[in-house]
Amino acid sequence: MDPQRLKDNFAQVGGHGMDVAEYFYADLFERNPHYRSLFPASMRRQQEVLLGALSQIVSLVDDPERLVPYLEDLGRAHAGFGINPEHYPEVGTSLVATLKYFTGDDWTAELEKDWAEAYGVVSDVMIKAAGQK
Template sequence: MNSDDIERVRQGWAVAAADPEALTTAFYGHLFRIDPTSRALFGEDMAAQRGKLALTLDFIMGVLDDTDTLVPAARDLARRHVGYGLRPDQYSHAGAALIHALEDQLGTAFGAEDRAAWERVYGALEAVILDTISET
């Protein structure tokens, strides 16, 4: 992930975050389609879960260029998710669901370069998370 990726991701997020309900609803819809077993990890109150996801994504966007904050936060997130029962393979499902949700939200404004930047940024975070999980 480089500064161009960070800028591109932040620009996309600024648009997508204008309607966090639509983005997070699409995310979970795609996630449960990609990985139906993931539905069991969540309670009935998906509104609260969608709110948590929007806040987490917003936080991440704010610290993408601050690895001293981002990496420990990603490691903490990984540890919490282990406690919730997430499997390591489910992080790739979440990444795919996020990309699909962004495509839904941003439409033609989400081009190939945008997608590639989001995939690199998500991949960097996923690597930190999976490394943390392997240590536990």
């Protein structure tokens, strides 16, 4: 996994602002309509939180001493919202689909591998922390 490639790509994708979060949730709910009930009626605040969390994670991707505690807190918080380990793969699928969409022609197999690996680490840490409540 190349942390700088992730940071550069997220800077490119993040330039699309709230459209990224809107696309992500639209994709997630299209693939998994039953997930919609896990979220508030108005998604605006949730979209802002998602973008903030992604920004924080990407900014810390090469600093595990700060990233892991952040992810552990996220994992415990998500467990409190009813998020279970089986939700994580679907979220990862929608996240990669969103990144690919907003990256456009610059998307590569290496970038997809980097994001999949990074998401695997993120979800593993969050799931483990949620189980240690």
